[in-house]
Amino acid sequence: MSAENTESYLQRDSAERKGHVRAHRSFNRIWKERDSAEPDILGKILERDNLNRAYKRVKANKGAPGIDGMTVDDALPWLKGHNHELIQRIRSGHYTPSPVRRKEIPKPDGGVRKLGIPTVIDRIIQQAMAQQLIPIYEPLFSDGSYGYRPGRSAKDAIVKIKEYAEQGYTRAVVLDLSKYFDTLNHELLINILRRDVKDERVIQMIKRYLKSGVMENGVVIETEEGSPQGGNLSPLLANVYLNEFDQEFSRRGVPCIRYADDIVLLAKSERASERLLETSTKYLEGTLKLKVNREKSRTVSVFAIRNFKYLGFCLGKNGKGIYVRVHAKSWKKAKNKLRMLTSRSRCGSIVKTMECIKEYMRGWLNYFSMADMKNNIESLNGWLYRRIRMCIWKQWKLPKTRKRKLLGLGLPEWAACEGAYSRKAYWRMANSGVVKRALTKERLIHWGFYDIATAYQSMHVNY
Secondary structure: OOHHHHHHHOOHHHHHOOOHHHHHHHHHHHHHHOOOOOOOHHHHHOOHHHHHHHHHHHHHHOOOOOOOOOOHHHHHHHHHHHHHHHHHHHHHOOOOOOOEEEEEEEOOOOOEEEEEEOOHHHHHHHHHHHHHHHHHHHHHOOOOEOOOOOOOOHHHHHHHHHHHHHOOOOEEEEEEEOOOOOOOEHHHHHHHHHHHOOOHHHHHHHHHHHOOOEEEOOEEEOOOEOOOEOEOOHHHHHHHHHHHHHHHHHHOOOOEEEEOOEEEEEEOOHHHHHHHHHHHHHHHHHHOOOOEOOOOOEEEEOOOOOOOOEOOEEEEEEOOEEEEEEOHHHHHHHHHHHHHHOOOOOOOOHHHHHHHHHHHHHHHHHHHOOOOOHHHHHHHHHHHHHHHHHHHHHHHOOHHHHHHHHHHOOOOHHHHHHHHOOOOOHHHHOOOHHHHHHOOHHHHHHOOOOOHHHHHHHHOOOO
8 A cells, every 4th residue: 555545544635624724723622621520432432342343343334435445355454554543643633534425326216315435444433433422322312213223123113103003193294304314404413412422522523524525526525514324423413313303292292203314203183193294394494404305294194005105114904903014115116126136138047046036035024024915925926936937948948958858857748848849928838837847836946946935924923
């Protein structure tokens, strides 16, 4: 690694950036005036064990390099040579984070999600900070907050909505925030943090990260608001900010379920839900200075098949009571993914294809397995078997190849000839008796097929 790159990693060019001199003076004052009786949170952040845990977490998450080009694999040898110097720069207030690298990710419904990718070193520092700040804030967060919190998940959130629905809270206020992470008010966030983080040096470090800027097309753009999605500290800061909303409506006695910026308020009547929509929008826009997407924010019945969707789930109701199900859009997305994986034009090695299906569906079922979907899963499973048979049949191509394969799989010659010389299309042949006798479920499973109906049965507690 060149000397020039080394200096880049250490932020030696930070003096050239706007605001550095002012920030440096602020740090000097803070270091001199700091009350020694305050908790030394910065010291805990920079402890060896905490930094090692942070490095391991960043390494496990992998991720792309920041603006300096340093990869996760490059970080360890660099830290071994510069760890002491890096810590001293942080302790003395001379460390300035690098701007994040802008990356745009397409959204399923159109538009793009703007990610900000910090350098690996900044990700490690942010993770070390988060590890010490999370224990401070976890006891302060609302019970209705589920996103980015240890031991909590999206499944817990939808189960809680189900419990409220069983208590009569059948009207939902669905709030949609426009570009939440990009619109956090820095001044308000810093003031909120100061209530519970009593080490001002840590506050100033967070402020520097918020103000570090974004690099787009080689140009650094200053950031006056927002916390970039992609930073290890951003999820915690996002929760700290919206905890104000959680606590406010909890004090008002309103059931509030929130996963990151996906917010649902619950009411027992349509009139009450309309009032909640108005008051919650006013609080978010007036007090928290956020922007509510009024077109997507609405009141709706929690049983509305099309209009109520939360984290991919929805609720159903029958004679047995209220149950959780997978929303139609989630089903459509999964089926489109499986259709792409089993496309005749893209399907290569069947073994590799089945491995990709297994990897995708295992993750999908881990997320959705608590929903009631026995009939839907069995239907999807049968369709997927047929898709795999179609791909295999296409790969056999020539009639003589098909005959040889069918004979090898134990079919009599007359059946093998009947199938091999058939002029039916691939999809029709995949459901024919000849192909189904040759490519049985048991045989496909032996070859590596992931039977999603069986997997769901083993995961779903109420199967």
